Amino acid sequence: MKREASFLNSSIGMKVIMAITGIMLVGFVVGHMAGNLQIYLPAHDGVRPLDDYAVFLRTMLHGGGIWIARGGLIVATALHVWAAVRLTKMNRDARPVAYHAPVYKASTLASRTMRVSGAILAIFVVFHILHFTVGKFTPFEEGKVYQNVVTGFQVPWVSGFYILAMLCLASHLRHGIWSLMQTLGFNHPRYNDLRLKLATAITALVVLVNISFPLAVLFGYVKLS
Amino acid sequence: MEKHLNLTLQVWRQKNAQDPGGFKNYEAKGISTEMSFLEMLDVVNEGIIKKGEAPITFDHDCREGICGACGMVINGRPHGLRERTTACQLHMRSFNDGDVITLEPWRASAFPVLRDLLVDRSSFDRIIAAGGFISAPTGSAQDANCLPIPKDNADRAMDAAACIGCGACVAACPNASAMLFVGAKVSHLGLLPQGQPERTSRALDMVAQMDAEGFGTCTNHGECEASCPKGISLDNIAMLNRDYLKASLTYRPEVESGGF
Numbered sequence: 288m289k290r291e292a293s294f295l296n297s298s299i300g301m302k303v304i305m306a307i308t309g310i311m312l313v314g315f316v317v318g319h320m321a322g323n324l325q326i327y328l329p330a331h332d333g334v335r336p337l338d339d340y341a342v343f344l345r346t347m348l349h350g351g352g353i354w355i356a357r358g359g360l361i362v363a364t365a366l367h368v369w370a371a372v373r374l375t376k377m378n379r380d381a382r383p384v385a386y387h388a389p390v391y392k393a394s395t396l397a398s399r400t401m402r403v404s405g406a407i408l409a410i411f412v413v414f415h416i417l418h419f420t421v422g423k424f425t426p427f428e429e430g431k432v433y434q435n436v437v438t439g440f441q442v443p444w445v446s447g448f449y450i451l452a453m454l455c456l457a458s459h460l461r462h463g464i465w466s467l468m469q470t471l472g473f474n475h476p477r478y479n480d481l482r483l484k485l486a487t488a489i490t491a492l493v494v495l496v497n498i499s500f501p502l503a504v505l506f507g508y509v510k511l512s
Numbered sequence: 513m514e515k516h517l518n519l520t521l522q523v524w525r526q527k528n529a530q531d532p533g534g535f536k537n538y539e540a541k542g543i544s545t546e547m548s549f550l551e552m553l554d555v556v557n558e559g560i561i562k563k564g565e566a567p568i569t570f571d572h573d574c575r576e577g578i579c580g581a582c583g584m585v586i587n588g589r590p591h592g593l594r595e596r597t598t599a600c601q602l603h604m605r606s607f608n609d610g611d612v613i614t615l616e617p618w619r620a621s622a623f624p625v626l627r628d629l630l631v632d633r634s635s636f637d638r639i640i641a642a643g644g645f646i647s648a649p650t651g652s653a654q655d656a657n658c659l660p661i662p663k664d665n666a667d668r669a670m671d672a673a674a675c676i677g678c679g680a681c682v683a684a685c686p687n688a689s690a691m692l693f694v695g696a697k698v699s700h701l702g703l704l705p706q707g708q709p710e711r712t713s714r715a716l717d718m719v720a721q722m723d724a725e726g727f728g729t730c731t732n733h734g735e736c737e738a739s740c741p742k743g744i745s746l747d748n749i750a751m752l753n754r755d756y757l758k759a760s761l762t763y764r765p766e767v768e769s770g771g772f
Contacts, residue, residue, distance in 0.1 A: 294760040297719055298689075298729040299753060374729045378687035381728030384619050387522075387535070389686075390588035394733035399686060401731065466732040472757060474750030 306467035335433040411452035440504035580676030590680035620688035635725040642721035643714035672700035681736035687728030692736035695748035715755040
């Protein structure tokens with residue numbers, strides 16, 4: 288058997304791809320959340336810090352930065368989905384006949400619904416890009432990020448969908464962060480408690496802050512002018 | 513206090529590997545709470561044989577929880593709901609009068625059903641043959657204590673070595689993955705000095721065989737650990753992942769001659 292060629296086709300190799308692309312995507316959602324926090328900063332000389340930040344993102348490295356980030360994200364997402372589809376197929380094939388009434392003792396609803404939460408997140412990402420980058424669904428003005436967000440989230444079904452997607456992200460992220468550490472072999476009795484705490488903390492931070500945006504708009508805390 | 517129970521068994525009956533199989537109900541009357549689960553099945557089988565029908569086939573050997581031969585999914589759980597207990601060590605006092613008990617074989621494509629509750633677990637043997645061994649001299653015995661082993665490593669290796677290869681981890685895993693079994697074997701040998709010469713090839717070859725047998729992949733549910741009659745820990749899966757990653761990165765391909 289050719290061992291060099293087998294790593295990327297092995298079950299553990301595919302899991303490592305899931306884990307490494309997962310780390311990249313976790314890094315993105317944390318950064319994205321932190322950047323968006325600028326929606327709460329007051330306007331300076333009539334310029335919203337969030338709009339300023341958007342200009343920075345589009346112009347850094349002479350406009351190349353955003354494409355480097357986008358390229359990395361597209362590759363990471365594609366590999367994450369590709370590995371998930373292959374692993375799911377292996378798992379389905381491994382149990383052709385289901386149990387009459389299986390009883391679960393250790394797994395969580397989150398761990399058993401990673402594929403569902405992942406699929407909803409994939410749909411959400413497409414919706415989110417069409418919404419705030421392309422400018423579909425709600426009134427949109429190029430470059431007026433703050434204004435687009437506020438008018439966008441003032442529509443209850445849009446806010447509702449964002450909040451639903453963030454609950455899926457919470458479920459996906461907590462099991463995913465813990466799971467990727469196990470896959471990469473980060474397991475030690477002195478740090479094992481910390482793994483779950485770290486997963487919970489990152490998840491809580493990202494999801495609670497992200498949910499606060501549509502809620503702040505719906506309740507009128509963040510408004511136009 | 514001994515009591516007697518009347519139970520209904522819903523048992524998976526399947527003539528051979530080709531037969532699609534299906535559930536059939538049996539009444540188990542006057543079952544003593546002192547009986548083990550397999551003794552209860554023996555009593556039910558005697559009744560079936562007297563009626564001139566084929567008895568329920570199930571695997572068993574030592575009946576004292578150490579051989580790993582027995583095993584069936586009892587009420588949706590491998591070896592039943594009791595923690596750290598093999599099916600043979602499960603006693604009827606764990607059940608109540610009037611209970612309906614569902615019995616199914618391990619469900620995994622790598623464990624084909626041979627008949628009723630009996631599955632073919634030779635895929636585990638092939639994984640062991642692929643790398644679950646050490647090279648040892650067979651001559652005179654070494655001096656005692658000539659190989660220092662930290663106490664902690666000896667304990668962890670012993671914990672991993674407690675695996676009896678029953679396959680409950682595969683049966684419990686929603687993905688029918690054998691990672692806990694392979695993890696236990698890799699940790700057991702990899703934590704000891706005697707296991708070092710083959711450590712790299714062991715991880716690569718056992719995982720390659722595991723994948724070739726058609727087991728699923730680990731999604732870190734933890735069901736395997738919860739159903740293991742010997743309490744094998746998920747830590748062993750992390751160690752397997754570490755060994756496999758390290759081996760994949762550092763493995764040296766065989767060269768025709770010379771080279772380094």
